[in-house]
Amino acid sequence: MTRTPESSMRRVATVGCATLGAVVLSSGVALAEPTEEEARERHGQLQEELSELNEAYNQAEEDHEAAETELEDIEERLGTAQEKLDAKSDKISGIARTAYTGSTHSLFTVLFEGDPDASLQNIADLNFLSEGQDEVLADYVVEVERAEELRDQAAAAEEDAAEALAEAEKAQEEGEAALEEQAEVLESMGGQDPTTSAASSGGGGTAAVSGDVQAVLDFARAQIGKPYVWGGTGPDSYDCSGLVQAAWAQAGVSLPRTTYDQVNAGTRVPRDQVQPGDLLFFYSESSPSHVGIYSGNGNMIHGSNPSKPLEEVSLAAYWDGVFTAAVRVG
Known part of the structure; x- marks a missing residue:
């Protein structure tokens, strides 16, 4: 699935506004002295919003x-x-200066220096000159001007x-703060994080798996306990889609970067x-904001937010x- 910078910017703006609203709402809920069930539900909502912000x-x-790469390519073209x-x-x-001096020998030397191909090109240049160098140079000028125009457009797109990206990072920080605040509210009531539940015994699953899938699961389990970091793709930290991408790379499968893709x-x-190794997606069927790797026995390996490490x-x-x-x- 391909997303344009414009659509991504709209997504950042929309999700960012939703999170700002969530911060206000969470404050309102706290003032209204929610029940433990309401606090748990609100925590889950904020977890969903935070997942959207991460993606x-x-x-x-x-x-x-991509915009930086495009700008570099166009600058090279320019x-x-x-x-x-x-x-x-x-x-x-x-050639014009040589022709103007009237020196036949000098003109001959300029035209026929080097190999035959170079001489033919020099003669062609002289023909161009005789037809009007302004017209000849105009084509090159147009190419430069076009490249400059593309460079300006690419620079604006990169900006x-x-x-x-800066707006997305700011929205992330606000969403993370809102979730942490709600977690404190829930903890003060004696409640537990609803997104964390110990894996069932035999987390590796009982079904036989292929060597590729086993490599994926072994890698994913080896990352348990590492930090969850926004945009993390390893090897020291991951986010949810970064872990999935890195794990399946162990089986030679190149997955896209985001859950959307x-x-x-x-x-x-x-x-x-x-089956073990399958990808599980959450919150939206068409544009999910969270993913984990099914590890068997009703469990998954994933990372949900920066307050917790990768876990099963x-x-x-x-x-x-x-x-x-x-x-x-x-």
Whole structure:
């Protein structure tokens, strides 16, 4: 699934506004002295919003990197066009000066220096000169001007992408603060984080798996306990989609960076037919904001937010309630 910088910026703005509203709402809920059940529900809502912000950040980061690459390519094109223009200008000016002096020998030397191909090019340059060097140089000037125009457009796009990335990062920080605040409210009531539930015994699952899937699961389990970091792709820290991407790379499978694209990177399977190694998506079927790796026995390996390290959890307590899609890759 391809997303334009404009659509990504709209997503960042929309999700950012939602989070700002969430901060206000969370304060309102606290003042209203919510019940433990209400506090738990609000915590889950903020977790969902924070997941959306993380994927919006990942998309903004990808867009910014693409804009930087495009700008570098166009600047290289501009440099090449300018070099050609300068070289052609110097060549024509040299022939013109030689012709103006009236020295037949000098003109002959200029025209027929080097190998036959170079001599033919020099004669062609002289023909161009005789037809009107302004017209000849105009083509090169147009190329330079076009490259300059593209450079300006790419620079503006890179600036917009950088701004969108900064906005996404700010929205993330606000969303994380709101979730932490709600976690404190829930803890003060004696409640527990609904998104964390100990994995069932035998978390590796009982079904036999292929060597590729086993490599994926072994890698994912080896990352348990590492920090969850926004935009993390390893090896020291990960976010949810970064972990999935890195784990499946162990099996030689190249997955997209974001959950928005990973959900379309394989074959959909029903929830009751998931197998170890399958990707589980949450909150939205078409544009999910969270993903984990099914590890068997009703568990998954994932990272949910910066307040907790990567972990293996049971799906039953919370995640099955917000499950939207399962995808088999490989």
